[in-house]
């Protein structure tokens with residue numbers, strides 16, 4: 001990518017997309033094409049085609065998706081599969097029609113089988129049953145990978161699929177119904193701290209192991225992939241294997257350890273109460289990141305530091321949420 005290339009960051013207002021936008025701007029990319037969901041609904045095929053015809057992007061980073069935590073995925077599977085299939089189908093096909101040079105499709109580590117060996121290698125795709133709580137979402141993402149691969153095989157396009165582990169960072173969502181585990185725990189911890197509670201409730205048993213990646217590190221990895229020299233990038237598009245690259249920190253911890261770490265960052269101590277009636281999800285999810293490490297990229301931000309940066313950026317918003325909750329109680 002040249003500094004003046006026309007780069008479409010789809011979903012630039014989201015957790016991943018906003019970090020990618022920041023990362024590109026920091027590196028001096030000056031020709032970013034950005035549209036909010038309200039300005040361009042990516043489920044609308046005609047609108048997407050019109051946008052590509054008018055704006056002629058040369059590079060596309062697809063970070064727009066319907067995304068949610070375990071509860072949202074479990075209660076609205078139809079929305080998750082339909083909207084994600086529509087968004088990615090429209091964008092990937094428009095990339096082909098518009099002759100986009102490189103496209104990076106963001107998937108998720110939930111594409112891997114529930115009981116696959118750990119750490120999860122790219123080649124474990126489609127080797128076993130998926131976790132049931134987010135199967136609809138995972139299948140949409142698998143279809144997106146297959147689309148990248150199929151277009152590459154049939155049309156010689158250069159589409160790559162990146163599978164990030166659980167992300168967190170500035171701009172995360174803190175609503176308890178739709179958020180992921182880390183921001184949800186951060187919010188609960190702040191609520192407990194401000195209310196001077198002696199206990200804090202944590203969904204599930206606390207035993208599942210999870211890996212987390214700071215969103216700016218993800219952005220760094222995406223830009224690294226998009227800027228690889230042609231011979232290295234093309235080497236990832238070997239037609240015999242899915243064009244997949246895992247992106248993670250390479251280390252995991254239990255949900256209990258995560259909750260304890262968040263409490264330490266917030267400088268607060270209280271007893272954790274686990275609620276085993278809530279879904280735990282997959283017992284362990286750690287990505288094998290040797291492929292991207294071999295490509296010269298490694299995560300940089302320690303989890304405690306990333307949590308502190310996220311907390312600092314969200315402190316005012318979080319305190320406002322917690323205080324408004326108090327006044328309505």
Ligand SMILES: NC(=O)c1ccc[n+]([C@@H]2O[C@H](COP(=O)([O-])OP(=O)(O)OC[C@H]3O[C@@H](n4cnc5c(N)ncnc54)[C@H](OP(=O)(O)O)[C@@H]3O)[C@@H](O)[C@H]2O)c1
Nearest residue numbers: 011013014015016037041042043064065067106108166167
């Ligand atoms: N968050 C994670 O832990 C995680 C982990 C692994 C992979 N990923 C992947 O990373 C990608 C981005 O995730 P994220 O966490 O950044 O999600 P996010 O914060 O919810 O951002 C998604 C973005 O997509 C936009 N969007 C949704 N539907 C759209 C539509 N129909 N048309 C146009 N824009 C639309 C959203 O806009 P509105 O908010 O205005 O709807 C939002 O800006 C997804 O592919 C996800 O699978 C995320």
